[in-house]
Amino acid sequence: MLARLAHWVWIYCRLQLLHLRVQLEYEADFWLGIVAMVLRHTTGFVFLWAVFLHVPQVQGWGQWEMIFLYALAIIPIGLVELFYDGPWELTGLVNLGELDGLLLRPLPAALQVICHGSSLHGLGSVALGLVLLGRAVSELNLALAPWQYVFIAATVLGSTLLIGSLNLMAQCVVFWEPDTSMQLPVLVQEMSAIARYPLTLYGRLLQWITTWVLPFAFVSYFPGTVLLHKPEANPWLGYGAPLVGLAVTGVAGLLWTHCLKRYQGVGG
Numbered sequence: 222m223l224a225r226l227a228h229w230v231w232i233y234c235r236l237q238l239l240h241l242r243v244q245l246e247y248e249a250d251f252w253l254g255i256v257a258m259v260l261r262h263t264t265g266f267v268f269l270w271a272v273f274l275h276v277p278q279v280q281g282w283g284q285w286e287m288i289f290l291y292a293l294a295i296i297p298i299g300l301v302e303l304f305y306d307g308p309w310e311l312t313g314l315v316n317l318g319e320l321d322g323l324l325l326r327p328l329p330a331a332l333q334v335i336c337h338g339s340s341l342h343g344l345g346s347v348a349l350g351l352v353l354l355g356r357a358v359s360e361l362n363l364a365l366a367p368w369q370y371v372f373i374a375a376t377v378l379g380s381t382l383l384i385g386s387l388n389l390m391a392q393c394v395v396f397w398e399p400d401t402s403m404q405l406p407v408l409v410q411e412m413s414a415i416a417r418y419p420l421t422l423y424g425r426l427l428q429w430i431t432t433w434v435l436p437f438a439f440v441s442y443f444p445g446t447v448l449l450h451k452p453e454a455n456p457w458l459g460y461g462a463p464l465v466g467l468a469v470t471g472v473a474g475l476l477w478t479h480c481l482k483r484y485q486g487v488g489g
Contacts, residue, residue, distance in 0.1 A: 229332055236336035237304060256345065263349065265291065265417060282419050285360040286449055292354035293373075293441035294416040297380035299346025305385030307337035308392040309406070315395045320484070331477050335389070361449070369448065372460070379466030380440040384413055386466070386473035387435060396480040409435065416440035421453065439465040 269291065273284035311334055314320040323333045354373075358365065365373075391409040416437040420428050432438045439462040445451075447459030 229329065232328060233332055233336055236333075237339055240336070240339035241341055261346075280419065280421055281451070285357045286445075286451075287418065288353055289357040289361065289449065290419060290441045290445045291417045292350045292357060293376065293380075293445055294350075294413075295346045296350035296354070296377050297384055297440060298413060299343040299348075299350060300377070300381040301385045301388070302340040302343025302346065304339065305335055305381065305388070306340050306343075307333075307335045308385070308389040310334070310337045311389075311392040312395045312399070315484075316399050324481075330481065331389075331474065335385070363448070365448070372444070372463075373448070375463040376444045379463030380416075382466035382470045383436065383440060386469045387413075387437075390473050390476050393476055393480050396483050413437055413440070416442065436465055436469065 269284065269287050272279065273287075277283070279287070311320075314323070314334065314337065320330070320334075323330050326333065387409055388406065391406040394405050412431070412435055415423065415427070415431050420431065420438045420442040423431070428438070439458070443455065443458040444460075444462040446454035447456055
């Protein structure tokens with residue numbers, strides 16, 4: 222089992238490398254995309270900065286605490302764009318019949334779909350997030366132990382799986398509704414922006430949805446509260462955040478298996 226998993230990981234890396242090499246052929250587009258992504262997330266950072274020019278705290282959260290959460294959120298968003306962007310091609314694969322070809326290959330179809338697209342522009346999000354995270358740790362004088370840095374890395378990895386798997390599940394709607402204009406995937410993607418800010422800023426209904434239905438709160442809020450020693454921190458939810466990404470990935474796998482059983486091919 223481990224040997225097979227290692228083989229799939231090797232195939233995944235090779236496929237992603239091919240996509241990245243193709244994109245590097247267009248140097249101008251690559252750098253414009255990087256700059257665009259940095260500017261996109263910088264607007265949110267500037268918004269936070271502007272807010273804290275007028276108030277010292279927002280519901281008990283200081284400026285650099287908010288930036289700490291913001292950084293924890295945009296790093297996995299960038300990693301998803303880099304390594305888990307293929308599900309956005311699923312609608313075209315189904316409607317054009319190209320999914321049939323993937324199913325005939327001796328590789329898991331889900332792995333091929335995930336690797337079907339990659340965006341180097343995600344490097345801009347990752348780079349900005351790392352800079353902001355490092356600066357926030359410095360400004361907050363956080364004395365993090367080595368194991369806490371490992372926990373942050375595990376959180377980022379789990380969050381990448383979580384966001385990517387939620388995107389995949391949203392795209393699976395195409396097996397029921399092949400309309401290319403469906404808005405569910407876009408809605409799920411836009412809701413990931415909730416992870417950039419403290420959960421307590423939202424209403425109770427939205428808090429419940431983003432904890433138990435679309436668990437974006439585990440991307441930054443719950444792990445952030447335990448790292449920042451906030452009064453509302455829940456150690457079980459905070460330190461268990463990386464496991465949520467694995468759980469969501471498992472649910473996505475079950476849904477994908479069900480979708481393939483439903484799929485009848487072109488003209489089915």
